[in-house]
Amino acid sequence: MREVLMKNKLSGRFWCALVLFSLIGQVAWVVENMYLNVFMYNMFHATAQDISMMVALSAVSAALTTVFIGALADKIGKRKLFICGGYILWGISIFCFTLLRTNILNKLFPMAISAATLGVLLTITLDCVMTFFGSTANDAAFNAWITDCTDTSNRGAVEGINAMMPLVAILVVFGSFMFFDLAKASSWTIIFSLIGIVVILIGILGIFLIKEPAIKPSETGYFQNIFHGFRLSTVRNNTTLYLILAGFAIFNISIQIFMPYLIIYYEKTLKMSNYVIIMAPAIVLASVCTAIWGKVYDKKGFKFSIIFSMLWLCAGYIVLFFTTSVVPVFIGSLLMMCGYLSGMAVFGAAIRDYTPAGKAGMFQGLRIFSQVLIPGVIGPAIGALVLKNAQLITNNDGTTSFLPNKYIFAAALLAAIVLVPMIILIISKLKPALRSLKTPFEAELDDTYIPWQEYPRPQMRRSSYMCLNGKWDFSILRRNKVIYDGQILVPFPIESRLSGVEKQLTRKDIALYTRKITIDDSFYTAADSERLLLHFGAVDQEASVFINNKEIGSHTGGYLPFTFDITDYIVYGENTVTLHVKDPLLSELPYGKQRRKRGGMWYTPVSGIWQTVWLEAVCKDYISDIRIQPLTDGNKPGVEIEVTGGAHDKTLILAPDGRKIPFTGNKVTVIPEETHLWSAENPYLYEFDIIAGEDKISSYFALRTVSIDGNKILINNKPVFFHGLLDQGYFSDGIYLSATPEGFKNDILSMKELGFNCLRKHIKIEPQLFYYYCDKYGMYVFQDFVNSGKYNFIIDTALPTIGVRRGISHKASAYRRRQFEETALDTVKYLYNHPCVCYYTIFNEGWGQYDADKMYDLFKSVDSSRIWDTTSGWFKETKSDVDSEHIYFKPLRFKTETEKPLVLSEFGGYSLKIPENSFNPNNTYGYKFFTDKAAFFESLEKLYLDEVISAIREHGLCAAILTQVSDVEDETNGLLTYDRQVLKVDKDKMREVARQLQEAYGECR
Secondary structure, eight states, rough: OOOOOOOOOHHHHHHHHHHHHHHHHHHHHHHIIIIIHHHHHHOOOOOHHHHHHHHHHHHHHHHHHOOOOHHHHHHTTOOOHHHHHHOOOOOOOOHGGGGGOOOHHHHHHHTTSSSHHHHHHHHHHHHHHHHHHIIIIIIIIIIHHHHHOOOOHHHHHEEEEEHHHHHHHHHHHHHHTTTTTTTHHHHHHHHHHHHHHHHHHHHHHHHHHOOOOOOOOOOHHHHHHHHHSSSSHHHHHTTHHHHHHHHHHHHHHHHHGGGGGGHHHIIIIOOOOTTHHHHHHHHHHHHHHHHHHHHHHHHHHHHHHHHHHHHHHHHHHHHHHHHOOOOOHHHHHHHHHHHHHHHHHHHHHHHHHHHHHTOOOHHHHHHIIIIIHHHHHHHHHHHHHHHOOOOOOOOOOOEEEEEOHHHHHHHHHHHHHHHHHEEEEEEHHHHHOOOOOOOOGGGGOOOOSSSSOSSSSTBBBOOOOEEEEEEEEEEETTTTTEEEEEEEEEEETTTTTTOOOOOOOOTOOEEEEEEEEOOOOOTOOTTTTTEEEEEOOOSSSSSEEETTTTTEEEEEOOSSSSEOOOOOTSSEEEEEEEEEEEEETTSSSOTTTOOSSOBBTBOOOEEESSSSSSEEEESOOOOOEEEEEEOSSSSSOOEEEOOOEEEEEEEEEEETEEEEEETTEEEEEEEEESSSBBBBSSOEEEEEEETTEEEEEEEOOOOOEEEEETTEETTTTTEEOOEEEEEOOBTTTTTTTSSTTHHHHHHHHHHHHHOOOEEHHHHOOOOOOHHHHHHHHEEEEEOOOOOOOOOOHHHIHHHTTTTOOSOOOOOOHHHHHHHHHHHHHHHHHHTTTTEEEEEEEEEEETTOOHHHHHHHHHHHHHOOTEEEEEBBBOOBSOOOOEEEEEEEEEOOOOOOOOSOEEEEEEOOOOOOOOGGGGGOOSOOBOOOEEESSSHHHHHHHIIIIIIIIHHHHOOOOOEEEEESBBBBBBBOOOSSSSTOOOOOOOHHHHHHHHHHHHHHHHHHO
């Protein structure tokens, strides 16, 4: 299974060995595969059938050698012996070709068949011997060595270098052969002598250069190793690998149809005596393309990479078929070579990725079957068949030779087209088999358990509360047809596993929720003075609510609570509540990181009810809201509480001593006798009740102020360093919700135990309980607004990455502006009373950004008691309380001093994938990757102690937000796994890092 990772660093010694052995080995192969045909054609007037036979027998030799020697190398657990010994013997066999000259053959075998016929036979025989040693060294041992020394984080890059070497070798050989007259036997003597000696020397150098990989000798028998890859059970257990190998075989058949005849076609048919000069630029460009394409595979995977490779290859075939002049032939050759080499890189990396660990040698035989044997037999045979009636020319000695024609490219194109269905099948098998990951919080769930029964509004509690969570009847309508009919567990979103539905809505689907509720005197008396309220914590994205088949109202937007007074619609006894939900996932509305096509940094969409549904009975004149404002004036801290609704005469009762503060109207000032300032270190909460006529609510407040002094952010007039984490609030069980509120509590307390004091709530608004836990346990919250607008990769990511970070804004319709601003203002109102929330982000990385300065003015006028980060990351304008930076992929460097507080609002993103606790076994998204906990922590520690502390001391950095609390779907850059089962770092060591950060900041205050 494949993980898309960035490169883990490989040693210079490895890269040196890779380049030298790949290059020299490919030089030898190029001479064999491309010029041995020319040698036999020029020296002995070989026919197309002769060339086809030589290629086929060489392919058989290569395949059998790789199978037997690969298994032997696995059996004894050695690679170096076969690489170095094989190269030395390979060089000697190449040197032996110097003896194949007609004058020598005539002297040695005067009574034998003609020297030309004998030359053909001996060339084919010696080619098989040379292939045996070459395949031993290169195909069986060297390729297995590469697999042993690399992993899924760097194979695409390594394969890109490895795969481009044939073209580099062609360039070297073409360039060198320009100085030889290939019609003369003396030229071939020099060529085979030089190449043989160089290959021998490389084999000797490898003794000192190649490092034996740490592999264990195979414990299975030798012949068991040989036949391992050909067993039916092995095929069944590695279906994807064998499909890739089959596709690779067809790909190489397409290549081998024309490749044995390519140079002869250029030189003889097209009469391009200067074909080397013409082809050299194409070879260089194709080599560069191939090197890059290996990295593209690492990033994008098989599907994206192979599609472009096939398009290039087929385009090249078409151009070469229809054109014969220099420039079009150059273009066609360039396209063909780019497709050929990039395709080799893609298939090669995919084969390595899906080769079972520790069995690389056993499977090298299968690889060579796909790359050499099957294509080497079938491809040239097809080519020879196509050229059966090719034009003949008469040589100087009276013999005849064939001229390859353009139909070899038509046949190659047909083979490439045959490959398309196989590629589609491979891609279907590569679709990620997403894991169902259970969290520790699911243990309480059973068929009778009502999830999220906790009172959902901790800052305005009443005794009247009926939780409507639990099983609801549920169906999905698509084009007026029921495509799902069953039940759903509220409040979990439709797409989540915990909902019991686990289906994704299309844009026009309608989700129907239905539930019976019983209203009686125990909850609601139906007196004239009482009202019944129906609350929805959040429903994504468009909801219409019905009571007893009468529509009572609708709501648009997926993140905030809404309420209906249903007094006039209910009856005593049984009532039916129905909810119609659509989720078109409109970009005109705030939508966060939801995508119908999830992947990478975009996640599974969330539809329908995803927070608590509940009933509340209230008196007619009830308190509908309270607003708590910290007081900064005066000698003693306090708060002003503004009450909306309720009787005119009210009483506030302050806990714990029960002090009563009567007041009239809607405002009361409370100054506690004992002052306890709230902070992350001392999260003290004052509890109180307000009685207004028949109504009574319970709530709490804290004494906490937020301000700025120069380039520092102050809490209660003291500078604070915000040591924080990006918190996206996603869970493997319920997506937007954990199975129970313990999920939120666990995240907060786990991060607090590691020494963090801040969470940046990223592009999501949580249930009130999350913020209550942050208030209660002490965790500063930097709250993002939820973005709207379409994401544009060029504008929002590519340009900022290369440094274009100013002066760009998105277009926003009047409707999108209204929706964003209303949602943002409601968010401020929703969170106003939580002391933990001390900082807001308006726009993140330009997503949906418009009129940034105007937005700052609007929101700052509504809540001046908190910090406002207008543009987190980039596309800064004039107005913002802070200078907010995102830095990935490079060291933490800040260009200029700033008079504002400097906030590193995103950085890090280091990834440690725990396979058994990962959502997507096949793909991983992140910024820098590790395979063990020790290296992961060491890099984190170095990042903090070297770079963050330097930024604190040199630039006054006052906040650093690491990405992130937990893994999220493909992303594995959390300190916790997505299922919250594994903490990837040591608590004590992380606390020590936190201590040093705070100490460094304290020294700079």
